[in-house]
Amino acid sequence: MAALPVSAPAPAPPPARSPTSRPVNRVAGRPAARNRFLAPRSVRGGLLLGPALLLLYWSVLSVNGWLDPRVLPAPWTALDAAIELIRDGQLERHLAVSAGRALAGLALGAVAGVVLALLSGLSELGGYVIDGLVQMKRGVPILALIPFMVLWLGIGEGMKISVIALAVFFPMYIQVHTALRAIDIRYVELAETLRLSHAAFLLRIVLPGALPGLLTGLRFGTTAAWLALVVVEQLNATSGIGYMVTLARDYAQTDVMLVGLVVYALLGFGSDLLVRALERHALRWRRSFGR
Amino acid sequence: MSALETAAQLAAPAVSIRNLRRTFTLKGVLNGVDLDIAPGEFVALLGRSGSGKSTLLRALAGLDYEAVGSGAYQVPERTSVIFQDARLLPWLDILGNVTLGLGRAARDSARATLAEVGLAGREHAWPHELSGGEQQRVALARALVRAPELLLADEPFGALDALTRGRMHDLLRRLSDLHDPAVLLVTHDIDEAITLADRIVMLEDGRIATDIRVDLPAEPEPRAHRTLALRAALLARLGPTPA
Numbered sequence: 358m359a360a361l362p363v364s365a366p367a368p369a370p371p372p373a374r375s376p377t378s379r380p381v382n383r384v385a386g387r388p389a390a391r392n393r394f395l396a397p398r399s400v401r402g403g404l405l406l407g408p409a410l411l412l413l414y415w416s417v418l419s420v421n422g423w424l425d426p427r428v429l430p431a432p433w434t435a436l437d438a439a440i441e442l443i444r445d446g447q448l449e450r451h452l453a454v455s456a457g458r459a460l461a462g463l464a465l466g467a468v469a470g471v472v473l474a475l476l477s478g479l480s481e482l483g484g485y486v487i488d489g490l491v492q493m494k495r496g497v498p499i500l501a502l503i504p505f506m507v508l509w510l511g512i513g514e515g516m517k518i519s520v521i522a523l524a525v526f527f528p529m530y531i532q533v534h535t536a537l538r539a540i541d542i543r544y545v546e547l548a549e550t551l552r553l554s555h556a557a558f559l560l561r562i563v564l565p566g567a568l569p570g571l572l573t574g575l576r577f578g579t580t581a582a583w584l585a586l587v588v589v590e591q592l593n594a595t596s597g598i599g600y601m602v603t604l605a606r607d608y609a610q611t612d613v614m615l616v617g618l619v620v621y622a623l624l625g626f627g628s629d630l631l632v633r634a635l636e637r638h639a640l641r642w643r644r645s646f647g648r
Numbered sequence: 649m650s651a652l653e654t655a656a657q658l659a660a661p662a663v664s665i666r667n668l669r670r671t672f673t674l675k676g677v678l679n680g681v682d683l684d685i686a687p688g689e690f691v692a693l694l695g696r697s698g699s700g701k702s703t704l705l706r707a708l709a710g711l712d713y714e715a716v717g718s719g720a721y722q723v724p725e726r727t728s729v730i731f732q733d734a735r736l737l738p739w740l741d742i743l744g745n746v747t748l749g750l751g752r753a754a755r756d757s758a759r760a761t762l763a764e765v766g767l768a769g770r771e772h773a774w775p776h777e778l779s780g781g782e783q784q785r786v787a788l789a790r791a792l793v794r795a796p797e798l799l800l801a802d803e804p805f806g807a808l809d810a811l812t813r814g815r816m817h818d819l820l821r822r823l824s825d826l827h828d829p830a831v832l833l834v835t836h837d838i839d840e841a842i843t844l845a846d847r848i849v850m851l852e853d854g855r856i857a858t859d860i861r862v863d864l865p866a867e868p869e870p871r872a873h874r875t876l877a878l879r880a881a882l883l884a885r886l887g888p889t890p891a
Binding site for chain 1: 710711728729731733735737738739749774775776790
């Protein structure tokens with residue numbers, strides 16, 4: 358390295374910036390508003406945008422007469438029908454029956470799914486016995502089982518709730534089982550060194566670790582429950598939304614059929630919102646991409 | 649030195665390892681390790697990468713269920729482990745992590761221990777809200793609240809920056825004097841070993857090859873001399889390739 362001159366005659370001008378260097382412009386005092394890679398922040402009620410657009414489209418088609426009311430009645434016709442059904446108490450009655458079936462099936466299927474996933478994930482024998490069966494069953498659609506369910510359980514409420522429970526069980530089991538397998542081995546080591554009891558291990562490490570999967574399973578399971586409900590309610594039912602729709606079809610009441618459809622959609626949408634709210638609360642410890 | 653040695657001879661050792669062998673492990677093999685650690689003694693375990701430091705520590709922690717080997721060791725029932733990562737459960741708050749497996753009765757002593765590591769008032773923060781150094785202090789609190797007779801630490805400061813590491817050294821030294829567990833600290837950092845330990849042992853070819861008492865004098869100048877001499881000796885043993 359050259360020695361520095363002791364008394365320089367004049368300070369040299371700063372070297373000119375190389376022409377190839379391109380400065381990055383950042384406005385001082387204004388931090389980047391957000392990370393470019395994060396998912397967009399959610400806006401309250403933003404999920405309603407899609408349904409609202411669909412409703413608008415449907416209304417426009419109906420007003421212009423482009424939509425034959427015999428094919429699909431206008432939204433306000435359906436609304437009138439709904440008001441009429443509520444006034445004479447039919448809708449509430451059918452809704453209560455349907456919701457009861459769905460909830461009973463959901464509860465049964467969810468509990469069975471979690472318990473069997475725990476048994477299969479935490480014990481070797483359970484893993485061989487249960488998981489093999491479940492994986493085999495995955496190839497058979499639930500709806501293909503209905504004839505057998507009718508044969509075994511008859512056509513009463515027991516069969517209906519069992520079909521719904523079965524439809525909920527599989528997504529629940531598969532999600533929880535996958536989540537269990539993904540629990541970090543480091544946490545298992547930690548449990549070992551802290552000499553956790555089996556109960557504490559299950560309660561503090563296994564269940565919270567599998568919770569994201571459990572909630573995903575619950576979302577899929579809820580959807581599956583409504584789907585199974587629609588099918589079983591058209592089998593020899595005497596009450597429920599599905600029965601109402603089947604009856605309306607026999608009398609060619611498209612507006613009532615439409616009300617049934619909208620009720621199913623609202624139930625599905627509403628329950629998904631509910632599960633998502635539950636998810637946000639239960640997983641608030643997590644920093645994640647989706648937020 | 650003599651006081652410590654007498655104490656070690658009088659009391660039964662906290663840790664006693666006899667002819668411990670571990671083969672077919674992922675990291676390093678042990679080829680007949682013999683080691684005693686007195687109650688309250690702070691031992692640093694040095695060695696090159698792959699020398700079996702972690703294998704030995706994991707064996708003592710009861711985490712080597714997949715390893716094949718022989719030999720015997722004895723560790724106290726109350727043994728705590730600190731890992732290189734803080735290993736906090738993300739779904740439990742700080743207090744929940746410290747009292748994990750201890751029940752509600754331990755909450756008060758957990759608060760006190762959190763205060764000792766300088767985290768009073770953060771009991772209800774989530775782990776991801778803490779810096780790396782703070783998370784490692786929570787791990788230290790989780791280890792100490794169990795009143796361990798033996799503290800096993802596997803490069804606990806390896807992932808921290810130099811400044812934070814220095815603060816953690818002071819904290820660990822202070823708290824291990826206060827709680828007085830026997831400590832086995834696995835590290836590849838010679839200076840860390842000299843600063844913290846009463847005694848430094850080194851693994852070579854799967855055996856304890858070096859066993860030195862640190863005995864730093866209190867006066868600054870002899871202390872600096874002793875530190876330099878120790879570092880030179882240990883560096884020479886570790887060989888030309890830095891660990």
